[in-house]
Amino acid sequence: MIRNLHAFILRCRAGWIEAQIESGEALLIDHRARLQNCYAKLRKIKAKEAMVTPAATLLEQALRRK
Numbered sequence: 001m002i003r004n005l006h007a008f009i010l011r012c013r014a015g016w017i018e019a020q021i022e023s024g025e026a027l028l029i030d031h032r033a034r035l036q037n038c039y040a041k042l043r044k045i046k047a048k049e050a051m052v053t054p055a056a057t058l059l060e061q062a063l064r065r066k
Helices: 003-053 055-064
Strands: none
Touching: none
16 A cells, blocks of 8 residues: 555656656747847847947947957
8 A cells, every 4th residue: 555655656746747847848949939039139139230330439349349
């Protein structure tokens, strides 16, 4: 009886952990997609900013970074 109860508890814990893993994998996929979307938006914004900013200012900023 105790052995059966122990086996049942272990199966329940394993099921719960498997559900957590599946949830975590789904979250990782979602977050990766959101991150890629944010990078794409940032690239677009920086490109638009570069079109508006004078070339001399961009050159100064580039020289300061190095």
